Amino acid sequence: MTQLKNATIVTNKICMDNIIHLYPSLKNYQFKIVNNNTQLKLKTHTIHFIPVPMLHWPSSMICYCPETKLLFSNDVFGQHIACSERFLDQIVFKDHIIQLMREYSANLLGPFQVPLTIALQNLKQLQIDTILTGHGISWRGDNLVTAINEYTQFSLNKQLKKKLTVLFQSMSGVVNSAAQIIMQTSSHQVQFCDLNITNLTKCALSAYNSEFLAIGSPNYYGQTTPLVESAIHYLRGLNLIKGRKVMLFGSFCWSDKAVAIMKEMIENAGGTVVSEISFKMGVNEITQAALINELKKFV
Numbered sequence: 001m002t003q004l005k006n007a008t009i010v011t012n013k014i015c016m017d018n019i020i021h022l023y024p025s026l027k028n029y030q031f032k033i034v035n036n037n038t039q040l041k042l043k044t045h046t047i048h049f050i051p052v053p054m055l056h057w058p059s060s061m062i063c064y065c066p067e068t069k070l071l072f073s074n075d076v077f078g079q080h081i082a083c084s085e086r087f088l089d090q091i092v093f094k095d096h097i098i099q100l101m102r103e104y105s106a107n108l109l110g111p112f113q114v115p116l117t118i119a120l121q122n123l124k125q126l127q128i129d130t131i132l133t134g135h136g137i138s139w140r141g142d143n144l145v146t147a148i149n150e151y152t153q154f155s156l157n158k159q160l161k162k163k164l165t166v167l168f169q170s171m172s173g174v175v176n177s178a179a180q181i182i183m184q185t186s187s188h189q190v191q192f193c194d195l196n197i198t199n200l201t202k203c204a205l206s207a208y209n210s211e212f213l214a215i216g217s218p219n220y221y222g223q224t225t226p227l228v229e230s231a232i233h234y235l236r237g238l239n240l241i242k243g244r245k246v247m248l249f250g251s252f253c254w255s256d257k258a259v260a261i262m263k264e265m266i267e268n269a270g271g272t273v274v275s276e277i278s279f280k281m282g283v284n285e286i287t288q289a290a291l292i293n294e295l296k297k298f299v
């Protein structure tokens, strides 16, 4: 910026404050503050500014150019991928990009369904030929409909499917064997999240599509394991427990606390615990039958 002494920085008030906070020397620059009603006339093009607060920063804004019907969508419609192709129609593995977009929205936009609904409503007024996102692959032609439909589903919480995410950690195999039984017995399509090998981003994507969650932890010094606690914490932050039906399963040796602790966390996050079961040291024929019985509560 030191090279561009005469530049005018076009942005909104929150963003201006952030810029000056990060780079105090810029406070002497010329700022032009834009908002929802601002149109910036350039030589041949006009830029309309559409603030989309919390998608996914308070300062977030998207821009629209009516002459080219281009929408610069900032974080919205993005994915975490870097590749040489620019548009979805240039990509062979289209489903992979759609999956990445779901993962992106599950992990970034979970708590922001209301602002997203408002933003999508505003976009309906615009004639859009191309969406240029700030992250990853962009959208044009028939693929615009795909992108907008995905986001509409998400804003309405309609992505929830009759899938079951089995999310657990096991230290010595007991909770793992219970998780395997759940996977083999459930009538729903199961997504398996063993926290020893699955990162939280992938767990969020699984939970995003699942109407049902089965969460398991052994007792660990009178608690759940740290990974199970942090997974629940993570999903709660992304609003991915609210509205889900949850089964809790645990394992203990001398004192069973983990399931009760998980129950409190799940209920605080807006989930409904429909089933709870604990195994002392191992799963035997009796407890296996009880587990299968508990699973029926998910139907």
Ligand SMILES: Cc1cc2nc3c(=O)[nH]c(=O)nc-3n(C[C@H](O)[C@H](O)[C@H](O)COP(=O)(O)O)c2cc1C
Pocket (backbone or CB within 6 Å): 169, 170, 171, 172, 173, 174, 175, 176, 217, 218, 219, 220, 221, 222, 223, 251, 252, 253, 254, 255, 256, 280, 281, 282
């Ligand atoms: C580090 C550690 C801490 C444990 N803390 C407890 C505990 O507080 N209460 C309890 O009943 N069992 C405790 N246990 C026993 C385990 O919860 C029990 O063996 C359980 O079946 C292990 O399940 P897993 O095989 O799925 O890891 C502990 C075990 C370990 C290794």
